[in-house]
Structure formats: C-alpha cells, structure tokens
Amino acid sequence: MSDLFIYQPPTEPWLEVIYQDKDLIVLNKPSGLLTNPGRGPHLADCLLSRVQQQYPLAQLVHRLDMATSGVVVIALRRKAEAALKLQFANRSVSKRYLAMVWGTLAQTSGSIDVPLIADAENLPKQKVCLQTGKTAVTHYTVLQQLTDRALVELRPVTGRSHQLRLHMLHLGHPILGDAFYAHTEALAAASRLQLHAASLQLNQPYNGERLSFNADSDFVTAAGTLIV
Structure with a gap:
C-alpha cells in the first residue's frame, strides 16, 4: 500500500x-x-x-x-x-458477485477466459499475460443497462487476485470506483469500488448440507436491485 x-x-x-x-x-x-x-x-x-x-x-x-x-x-x-x-x-463453492461497470456492453452475457499474473513492477496490481498468466475464467450477465453504466452479475470459475476487476477492464468496462484499474471517469463515478460478493454456496463441513448465503450492500441488494 x-x-x-x-x-x-x-x-x-x-x-x-x-x-x-x-x-x-x-x-x-x-x-x-x-x-x-x-x-x-x-x-x-x-x-x-x-x-x-x-x-x-x-x-x-x-x-x-x-x-x-x-x-x-x-x-x-x-x-x-x-x-x-x-x-x-x-471449486465446489459457488460464488456470485454484483458490479456496476462503465459503459454499454455489446453482449448481454458471455464468458471471459483471459490468464492473469502479478504485475511485479506495480504490486499489488495484477495484469493480463497470455504467455505465462494463470488460467482465469469469469461468466457475466448484464442485469440492467443504464445510460452510461451497467449492473452485471459475475460468476468466477477461478479465484485469481483482482480477477473480476481485470476481466471487466479487459472487456473495456472497468468497475466504477476502482482505484487500481478504472479510468478517470469511471473512478469518479462512485465513492467506493462497486463490487459486491452477493451470494455464496458451499457444503457444511460436518454433515455435507448445502448452505446458501446472501448479503446486501450499500449500492445493490443480493437479489440485484439497485439502491438509489
């Protein structure tokens, strides 16, 4: 830091x-x-x-x-x-994130399969590296498209550091309020990083019961409703 x-x-x-x-x-x-x-x-x-x-x-x-x-x-x-x-x-844990991103997405859903690696000269930042990066996969769905931004659902398959932030940046749609990766307009559009781990599912370690957890944030509910 x-x-x-x-x-x-x-x-x-x-x-x-x-x-x-x-x-x-x-x-x-x-x-x-x-x-x-x-x-x-x-x-x-x-x-x-x-x-x-x-x-x-x-x-x-x-x-x-x-x-x-x-x-x-x-x-x-x-x-x-x-x-x-x-x-x-x-990877038996299911994770669902919600994010507000900059711009209008060309597709309403898709997958991002772009390898990532630590940016050694700019730690703790990470970067895309097609040659030596580690596999990173994210599925995304646009839940609501607004004039200059969109609410997207992100489901990571892998769990690389800064994966969701870099994958949305790679698409050309940085997450609002991202002090590491957003351009000036996207950074100024929110007072905090607009990325929220809304839901998670895993097995109870003793009895194996599948448990599901949900959490609201200050900008979006776990169900995907924006908080104005």
Missing part, C-alpha cells in the same frame, strides 16, 4: 453476522475493511482479527479485496478449516 494511504476501516456495525454454527461463521464484510491483517500495527484491524476476539481459533478459508464488500466465510475449528479450504480449492 502507498505511504499516502490512510487506513480508516468502518466500525459500525463491528461485525455483521449472516450465519453461524459450530464449524463456521459467515459475515457481510463492508468495503474498506481488510479481510486479513496487513503489514504493521496500523493495518492490524481486519475482519479476521475482529472474529478472533471472540473465537481465537478462527481462520480464513478465502479472502475479499479490502475495497470489495460481501460474503466471507471463516472457519471456527481446525477440521472445518481444512474441509472448507478443500472446497474452495476444488
């Missing part, structure tokens, strides 16, 4: 719990809060540390970017942690 960056994570609500059982806790992370701690004491406050205040053994099984809001699953027991991480690794 830049030396000019001032971390001021939201504190109200302190934690928004969607679901909890003996194995896991599911939360709606706000934009602006780190999922896991950064380097240095000034970046120690994060979703995980807040959960660990009550559940010291809690561990992450996946992450969202600081600027992204939405559903995050945290394991409360070691066995649950291993089982949940395996589900993410073998």
Whole structure:
C-alpha cells in the first residue's frame, strides 16, 4: 500500500453476522475493511482479527479485496478449516458477485477466459499475460443497462487476485470506483469500488448440507436491485 494511504476501516456495525454454527461463521464484510491483517500495527484491524476476539481459533478459508464488500466465510475449528479450504480449492463453492461497470456492453452475457499474473513492477496490481498468466475464467450477465453504466452479475470459475476487476477492464468496462484499474471517469463515478460478493454456496463441513448465503450492500441488494 502507498505511504499516502490512510487506513480508516468502518466500525459500525463491528461485525455483521449472516450465519453461524459450530464449524463456521459467515459475515457481510463492508468495503474498506481488510479481510486479513496487513503489514504493521496500523493495518492490524481486519475482519479476521475482529472474529478472533471472540473465537481465537478462527481462520480464513478465502479472502475479499479490502475495497470489495460481501460474503466471507471463516472457519471456527481446525477440521472445518481444512474441509472448507478443500472446497474452495476444488471449486465446489459457488460464488456470485454484483458490479456496476462503465459503459454499454455489446453482449448481454458471455464468458471471459483471459490468464492473469502479478504485475511485479506495480504490486499489488495484477495484469493480463497470455504467455505465462494463470488460467482465469469469469461468466457475466448484464442485469440492467443504464445510460452510461451497467449492473452485471459475475460468476468466477477461478479465484485469481483482482480477477473480476481485470476481466471487466479487459472487456473495456472497468468497475466504477476502482482505484487500481478504472479510468478517470469511471473512478469518479462512485465513492467506493462497486463490487459486491452477493451470494455464496458451499457444503457444511460436518454433515455435507448445502448452505446458501446472501448479503446486501450499500449500492445493490443480493437479489440485484439497485439502491438509489
């Protein structure tokens, strides 16, 4: 992070719990809060540390970017942690994101299969690299087309860093409010990154029951209704 960056994570609500059982806790992370701690004491406050205040053994099984809001699953027991991480690794977890993007999309739905790699000279940014990038696949559907922007549903098959942000940029439609990748107009069009992890489905690690979690954000509901 830049030396000019001032971390001021939201504190109200302190934690928004969607679901909890003996194995896991599911939360709606706000934009602006780190999922896991950064380097240095000034970046120690994060979703995980807040959960660990009550559940010291809690561990992450996946992450969202600081600027992204939405559903995050945290394991409360070691066995649950291993089982949940395996589900993410073998791609049996279903994830659905909602985003406001710049411009008018040429197609109402499609798939983006463009490999990504870390941008070594501009970390933590990532970039498209057709030669040595890792496979990255995203399915998208336009839910609502407005004059200069669109609400899209994004369903990632893979989970590369900044995947959704870069894939929409690759289409020529950066996500509004994206401080890393949006052009000037798209950046100024929103006060925060307009990317929200709206829904997630996985199997309960003990009994195998399929669980589904949904979360609203400050700009769109989990069902895809814009909040004006």
